[in-house]
Amino acid sequence: MICSFCNENEATIHFTEVISGKMEETHICEECAQKKGIETSIPFSFGDILSAITKGIENLGQLEGGNFLENPECSSCGLTLKDFIKQGRLGCPKCYESFNDALKDIIKNVQKSPNHTGKFPKFFPRDEDSKRRIKELEEKLSQAVEKEHYEDCAVYRDEIKRLKHITENNQNV
Amino acid sequence: MFEKMIHHKPPWLITPPSKKNIAISSRIRLARNMSDIPFPGRCTDEHRKEVIIRVSKAADKTTLLKDAEVLMLDSLSQIDKQFLVERHLVSPEFIQQNSPSAVIISNDETCSIMINEEDHIRMQILRSELNIEEAWEMINKFDSELEKSLPYAFSSKYGYLTACPTNVGTGLRASVMLHLPALVHEHKIGSVMSAVGKIGIAVRGLYGESSDSKGNMFQISNQITLGQNEKNIVNQLHQIVLRIIEHENKLRDTLVVNKPHQIKNDVGRAYGTLKYAEILTSEEATNLLSSLLIGADLKVFNEVDRAIVNELLINIQPAHLQKIKGKELTAEERDIYRAKIIRNRL
Numbered sequence: 001m002i003c004s005f006c007n008e009n010e011a012t013i014h015f016t017e018v019i020s021g022k023m024e025e026t027h028i029c030e031e032c033a034q035k036k037g038i039e040t041s042i043p044f045s046f047g048d049i050l051s052a053i054t055k056g057i058e059n060l061g062q063l064e065g066g067n068f069l070e071n072p073e074c075s076s077c078g079l080t081l082k083d084f085i086k087q088g089r090l091g092c093p094k095c096y097e098s099f100n101d102a103l104k105d106i107i108k109n110v111q112k113s114p115n116h117t118g119k120f121p122k123f124f125p126r127d128e129d130s131k132r133r134i135k136e137l138e139e140k141l142s143q144a145v146e147k148e149h150y151e152d153c154a155v156y157r158d159e160i161k162r163l164k165h166i167t168e169n170n171q172n173v
Numbered sequence: 174m175f176e177k178m179i180h181h182k183p184p185w186l187i188t189p190p191s192k193k194n195i196a197i198s199s200r201i202r203l204a205r206n207m208s209d210i211p212f213p214g215r216c217t218d219e220h221r222k223e224v225i226i227r228v229s230k231a232a233d234k235t236t237l238l239k240d241a242e243v244l245m246l247d248s249l250s251q252i253d254k255q256f257l258v259e260r261h262l263v264s265p266e267f268i269q270q271n272s273p274s275a276v277i278i279s280n281d282e283t284c285s286i287m288i289n290e291e292d293h294i295r296m297q298i299l300r301s302e303l304n305i306e307e308a309w310e311m312i313n314k315f316d317s318e319l320e321k322s323l324p325y326a327f328s329s330k331y332g333y334l335t336a337c338p339t340n341v342g343t344g345l346r347a348s349v350m351l352h353l354p355a356l357v358h359e360h361k362i363g364s365v366m367s368a369v370g371k372i373g374i375a376v377r378g379l380y381g382e383s384s385d386s387k388g389n390m391f392q393i394s395n396q397i398t399l400g401q402n403e404k405n406i407v408n409q410l411h412q413i414v415l416r417i418i419e420h421e422n423k424l425r426d427t428l429v430v431n432k433p434h435q436i437k438n439d440v441g442r443a444y445g446t447l448k449y450a451e452i453l454t455s456e457e458a459t460n461l462l463s464s465l466l467i468g469a470d471l472k473v474f475n476e477v478d479r480a481i482v483n484e485l486l487i488n489i490q491p492a493h494l495q496k497i498k499g500k501e502l503t504a505e506e507r508d509i510y511r512a513k514i515i516r517n518r519l
Contacts, residue, residue, distance in 0.1 A: 088337060089212070090336055111400055
């Protein structure tokens with residue numbers, strides 16, 4: 001579907017507005033949506049999210065004295081903050097750590113709270129749990145070393161390595 | 174696979190004919206990514222292929238997708254792709270892609286996984302009527318099975334990490350498709366939209382070749398994915414849907430009392446047009462079929478079984494028509510063929 005404003009680009013934002021009880025549909029491309037600063041009557045529509053994201057970043061730029069111009073980049077996938085603002089998509093899991101400051105603002109705008117309270121994967125022990133378990137295992141390991149129980153040592157070492165690997169791969173941002 | 178699908182109604186559409194079905198179907202989808210590969214928008218074709226292989230292997234170990242066929246997107250014709258969209262098995266965005274992507278669909282179409290859409294994994298469960306709680310139980314179990322063989326990207330603070338921060342946390346989008354002709358007729362749909370919008374619930378039009386609203390069908394879904402747990406999200410949506418249904422039912426009752434002739438007139442005229450028209454666009458047909466649904470629900474018109482109307486709502490979509498006919502059709506040819514299918518079925 002073609003944008004009903006410029007009649008050129010493909011419309012990527014579609015929304016329904018209700019004006020005095022009558023529904024009207026609008027199809028618009030991202031460029032025109034930004035130019036027009038489109039706001040819909042439906043909260044949390046894609047247009048809202050888009051502007052919330054940009055607003056979050058702009059505020060951040062102002063707060064840090066134009067730090068935004070430095071355009072930081074993700075150490076893992078190379079995505080820059082500007083790329084992220086333009087596309088509204090992150091490049092990799094590590095981006096959540098790389099752009100943590102900017103994301104904090106964005107998430108505040110689009111989500112209920114900044115902390116996950118839902119499901120945890122089974123392989124991912126909750127932070128406190130995993131730290132406690134690593135500590136326990138390290139104590140057991142040093143006892144086993146003292147007693148020269150080398151088979152036990154290997155088991156403890158593997159488990160510690162596994163837990164650390166999991167927590168490192170899944171960052172605790 | 175497609176041959177079988179054309180000749181069978183999706184099970185989520187099969188509902189007891191006696192019931193008033195304001196809630197047509199319920200869906201839950203979960204977004205997941207691998208921790209060791211960049212998100213699809215930023216990974217190489219080699220990465221994307223690796224994701225397809227790993228997810229397919231993991232899916233084969235699950236109860237719901239064991240032995241299910243893996244459909245590579247580039248092996249599908251344009252009509253097949255559109256057919257899957259019309260069937261609500263993949264998203265319109267998914268079929269636009271040119272890089273390696275795949276979809277796995279269970280035999281009964283209840284469960285499907287899009288691989289390499291915006292996220293590596295977008296899994297969904299589709300159920301008939303208002304069954305989001307049941308859908309959550311199913312998808313939760315399915316997700317836990319997949320998780321055994323896939324290292325999900327997860328952070329203890331932000332939960333499941335997704336390409337877009339609007340999906341992060343639970344990665345869960347629950348939605349219910351509702352048929353709300355009375356709310357539309359009485360111009361009340363706008364107030365419903367703004368009321369539920371305030372608590373982070375979106376109402377969108379559904380059906381059709383783009384995302385415009387047709388046939389008085391609306392999709393109600395959660396927008397918040399972080400800061401609430403899955404059960405709360407699902408339960409909240411369930412409660413809101415119940416309220417909307419209550420509202421719709423009240424208005425329907427008032428319409429029957431206050432405007433009985435107008436309703437009968439609308440439904441009768443819709444039937445007349447559908448029964449005798451030679452050319453029908455998808456929009457017109459969908460709107461008229463919606464009138465027949467309300468006629469059946471309000472028992473003011475008993476000529477038509479609502480199961481047939483449900484079936485037609487799916488089958489008169491462009492790609493479905495072309496799959497049934499077995500060849501490509503122009504827009505004009507489709508409008509003629511659509512009218513023919515409807516005439517024969519009513």
